[in-house]
Amino acid sequence: MVTMADVARKAGVTKQSVSNVLAGKPVRPETWEKVITAVKELGYTPNLVARALARGKTNLISLVVPTLKNPFYAEIAEEVEQTIDEFGYQFILSTTRNDLKRSRQQFESLTHRAIDGMLLAEDHYSSYDAKTLSQRDFPIVLYSWESLPYPDNLSVVSIDFRQAGFLAASHLLELGHRNCGVIYENPTHQLRLSGFLDAFRMSGIIIDEQWLRSTADASYESGYLQGKNILRDFPQISAIFATNDLMAAGVLDAAQAMGRNVPEDISIIGLDDITQSAHTRPPLTSISIPKKAMAREAVLLLLRSIEYSANSLPVITLLHPALVVRHSTGPI
Amino acid sequence: MVTMADVARKAGVTKQSVSNVLAGKPVRPETWEKVITAVKELGYTPNLVARALARGKTNLISLVVPTLKNPFYAEIAEEVEQTIDEFGYQFILSTTRNDLKRSRQQFESLTHRAIDGMLLAEDHYSSYDAKTLSQRDFPIVLYSWESLPYPDNLSVVSIDFRQAGFLAASHLLELGHRNCGVIYENPTHQLRLSGFLDAFRMSGIIIDEQWLRSTADASYESGYLQGKNILRDFPQISAIFATNDLMAAGVLDAAQAMGRNVPEDISIIGLDDITQSAHTRPPLTSISIPKKAMAREAVLLLLRSIEYSANSLPVITLLHPALVVRHSTGPI
DNA sequence: CTGAAAGCGCTTACAG
DNA sequence: CTGAAAGCGCTTACAG
Numbered sequence: 090m091v092t093m094a095d096v097a098r099k100a101g102v103t104k105q106s107v108s109n110v111l112a113g114k115p116v117r118p119e120t121w122e123k124v125i126t127a128v129k130e131l132g133y134t135p136n137l138v139a140r141a142l143a144r145g146k147t148n149l150i151s152l153v154v155p156t157l158k159n160p161f162y163a164e165i166a167e168e169v170e171q172t173i174d175e176f177g178y179q180f181i182l183s184t185t186r187n188d189l190k191r192s193r194q195q196f197e198s199l200t201h202r203a204i205d206g207m208l209l210a211e212d213h214y215s216s217y218d219a220k221t222l223s224q225r226d227f228p229i230v231l232y233s234w235e236s237l238p239y240p241d242n243l244s245v246v247s248i249d250f251r252q253a254g255f256l257a258a259s260h261l262l263e264l265g266h267r268n269c270g271v272i273y274e275n276p277t278h279q280l281r282l283s284g285f286l287d288a289f290r291m292s293g294i295i296i297d298e299q300w301l302r303s304t305a306d307a308s309y310e311s312g313y314l315q316g317k318n319i320l321r322d323f324p325q326i327s328a329i330f331a332t333n334d335l336m337a338a339g340v341l342d343a344a345q346a347m348g349r350n351v352p353e354d355i356s357i358i359g360l361d362d363i364t365q366s367a368h369t370r371p372p373l374t375s376i377s378i379p380k381k382a383m384a385r386e387a388v389l390l391l392l393r394s395i396e397y398s399a400n401s402l403p404v405i406t407l408l409h410p411a412l413v414v415r416h417s418t419g420p421i
Numbered sequence: 422m423v424t425m426a427d428v429a430r431k432a433g434v435t436k437q438s439v440s441n442v443l444a445g446k447p448v449r450p451e452t453w454e455k456v457i458t459a460v461k462e463l464g465y466t467p468n469l470v471a472r473a474l475a476r477g478k479t480n481l482i483s484l485v486v487p488t489l490k491n492p493f494y495a496e497i498a499e500e501v502e503q504t505i506d507e508f509g510y511q512f513i514l515s516t517t518r519n520d521l522k523r524s525r526q527q528f529e530s531l532t533h534r535a536i537d538g539m540l541l542a543e544d545h546y547s548s549y550d551a552k553t554l555s556q557r558d559f560p561i562v563l564y565s566w567e568s569l570p571y572p573d574n575l576s577v578v579s580i581d582f583r584q585a586g587f588l589a590a591s592h593l594l595e596l597g598h599r600n601c602g603v604i605y606e607n608p609t610h611q612l613r614l615s616g617f618l619d620a621f622r623m624s625g626i627i628i629d630e631q632w633l634r635s636t637a638d639a640s641y642e643s644g645y646l647q648g649k650n651i652l653r654d655f656p657q658i659s660a661i662f663a664t665n666d667l668m669a670a671g672v673l674d675a676a677q678a679m680g681r682n683v684p685e686d687i688s689i690i691g692l693d694d695i696t697q698s699a700h701t702r703p704p705l706t707s708i709s710i711p712k713k714a715m716a717r718e719a720v721l722l723l724l725r726s727i728e729y730s731a732n733s734l735p736v737i738t739l740l741h742p743a744l745v746v747r748h749s750t751g752p753i
Numbered sequence: 754c755t756g757a758a759a760g761c762g763c764t765t766a767c768a769g
Numbered sequence: 770c771t772g773a774a775a776g777c778g779c780t781t782a783c784a785g
Contacts, residue, residue: 448755
């Protein structure tokens with residue numbers, strides 16, 4: 090490998106000058122010329138590891154997601170990449186798979202100084218981690234975060250999930266539904282659930298405990314299974330709210346497999362608005378959350394706290410969800 | 422930050438001994454004891470950047486995909502992560518978005534010594550890159566690679582895509598279809614196309630040039646659009662082969678939007694077998710490719726060439742595709 | 754098995 | 770603006 094010293098020798102200047110030229114610092118024109126020529130002739134390319142050690146900064150961040158199986162996180166990852174790219178950063182992707190040990194390991198990796206900061210999504214163990222996290226002094230931004238209270242002295246960029254649940258309920262109520270089932274991921278989707286229940290309560294309707302079903306993984310399969318259970322056990326239910334679109338897709342298929350027409354016999358609404366939801370049959374009504382804006386905002390906040398750690402106070406940024414009516418919901 | 426020197430001082434030994442203990446090298450038991458105690462008391466954690474510089478190895482690889490929008494690559498990424506995790510590696514994810522400049526940048530990043538190797542998927546510019554790539558001396562493994570010839574002195578782990586196209590055709594032929602349209606990504610899906618055409622030719626059937634439609638991005642939208650075009654212009658067509666499942670899903674919806682029943686009026690077959698394809702309506706018949714095995718094999722090959730660069734010859738590993746019959750294809 | 758030194762390839766003060 | 774030095778925090782030979 091050709092090093093900076095090689096370039097300096099060839100150009101007849103000191104390493105320092107080479108470093109200055111490469112860093113774009115003011116340099117005498119002839120020095121600049123000599124260095125650039127030598128760089129080209131030698132095909133020199135800086136060693137980023139050495140630079141990182143000297144600078145104490147790697148320009149690498151860690152993006153932690155529960156799983157890429159949910160397209161929601163793939164969309165986030167894509168947007169995060171585009172944003173950090175503009176600022177000369179790259180990311181290491183890691184999945185927790187809702188595994189406590191993995192969660193913790195990834196968190197510990199911050200102490201190894203190989204990354205400058207971390208973007209961390211809520212998963213099953215986030216509330217535990219949150220406590221530990223907020224005590225340390227690393228650049229961390231929490232995103233798509235739902236458990237309350239938000240950890241002190243950490244920035245979070247999230248959605249008003251309570252409002253999201255509320256919107257889903259309001260839509261169903263307007264359509265005249267009174268008997269509604271809910272399938273939610275536990276313990277991570279508490280806010281979505283509570284927003285939903287709040288709206289019903291405000292309309293004077295208490296939802297039967299038995300119509301609330303929790304799952305551990307928010308997958309298509311869980312949605313299918315619980316959807317089937319609810320519909321079998323409680324024929325009076327006319328609508329189901331699934332707290333993410335993957336589960337809602339499962340419910341959709343379960344209902345139709347049981348011979349129930351959607352939305353004539355049963356309405357189904359999701360939350361996420363992943364790309365695929367426009368293509369289910371019928372297309373899924375959902376509560377959309379601004380994934381791109383969320384990803385972008387989280388990145389900006391993180392980079393700010395990496396680059397100006399001193400004057401960055403932790404802030405909580407909440408984005409608005411919105412109802413997207415498609416064809417899986419209808420009047421009772 | 423606490424460094425190795427701090428630990429050494431506290432333990433009353435030399436840095437060297439600390440390094441040895443951490444590396445698991447043979448050490449006198451009492452030294453071991455002292456070091457471990459000091460590490461714990463100080464909460465020492467090694468600086469990975471310094472280690473990387475000293476060792477000349479970062480334990481980081483780069484995973485390059487065209488886009489995460491296609492769940493195919495998300496599935497690959499998930500599997501790659503699980504595999505490298507076993508070996509103590511992590512990956513930097515980057516997308517090329519079929520952009521020549523980005524492609525090239527990522528490739529150049531190898532020279533910066535921040536990653537030990539690269540896993541590179543075929544994209545629109547891969548054939549260009551392949552030439553450059555094979556001249557350099559970095560650990561690179563090509564995966565999901567389709568353009569021929571495979572670059573010399575580079576390992577590739579891929580699928581027999583010609584066979585995949587052939588299988589799709591054979592299935593349609595067996596069902597009695599003679600008038601078939603094809604929607605393929607150009608220039609990346611040439612082998613799938615040619616395998617398909619081969620099977621028809623062997624049956625004495627030449628497919629009309631006009632029934633072959635190329636797209637630039639293999640997306641759902643492209644599939645929808647071209648599907649609509651073909652079906653509008655050529656009512657005699659009884660089956661369509663889309664060279665990936667995302668496009669096939671688009672064709673499926675286009676056909677049904679035009680009032681054609683699947684598979685009664687028109688059969689549709691994809692290639693990929695992404696998770697979602699089991700949940701389209703009707704569920705999509707597809708040619709599955711062993712994504713997990715491919716990802717795993719590619720990782721193993723890459724790590725081998727990183728860790729034992731000397732005695733690793735480039736090999737070409739081709740995995741078998743398989744027909745998965747669901748409900749989007751039927752007899753004519 | 755241990756100790757003192759050199760080195761990985763940069764950047765960051767600090768005199769001139 | 771330039772030059773010689775020290776330093777980032779590890780690991781790798783190399784004598785003892």
